[in-house]
Amino acid sequence: MHEGPQVINPTPTPVAMEPGMITSIEPGIYRPGKHGVRIENLVNTIKDVTNEFNEFYAFECLTIAPISTQIVKKELLEQHQIDWLNDYNTMVFEKLSPFLSDEEVEWLAEESKSI
Known part of the structure; x- marks a missing residue:
C-alpha cells in the first residue's frame, strides 16, 4: 500500500x-x-x-472483482489462504450476481469457483 x-x-x-x-x-x-x-x-x-x-x-x-482460481496452484497455498480466497470469491459472487445477466452469472461462477 x-x-x-x-x-x-x-x-x-x-x-x-x-x-x-x-x-x-x-x-x-x-x-x-x-x-x-x-x-x-x-x-x-x-x-x-x-x-x-x-x-x-x-x-x-x-x-468487488473475482480473483480467478483457474490459474491458482492450490498445492502452493496453505489452508488459511485457500479459505480466504474461497470466502472472498463467494462474497464477490453473492454481491455481484443479482445485477448480472444469466450469461454473466455463469461466467462469474466459473471465474470464482472454489479451489
Missing part, C-alpha cells in the same frame, strides 16, 4: 490508521524479463474488536 497519509510499509509514519480511511492493498510479484501479476483492492478501515488490550481494526473490501 503506498497512498497516504497513512501507509503500511517499513517506512515510519506519524499517521495512524483510523476508521473510514480508504487504503489500497496491492500484493504482487514481478519476475524480471518474464512476467508479473498484482491484485489491487481498495479497502475501508472499520472497527473490528475491542478488548482489554485496545480497539482493533479490520479492512472491508470496496473493490
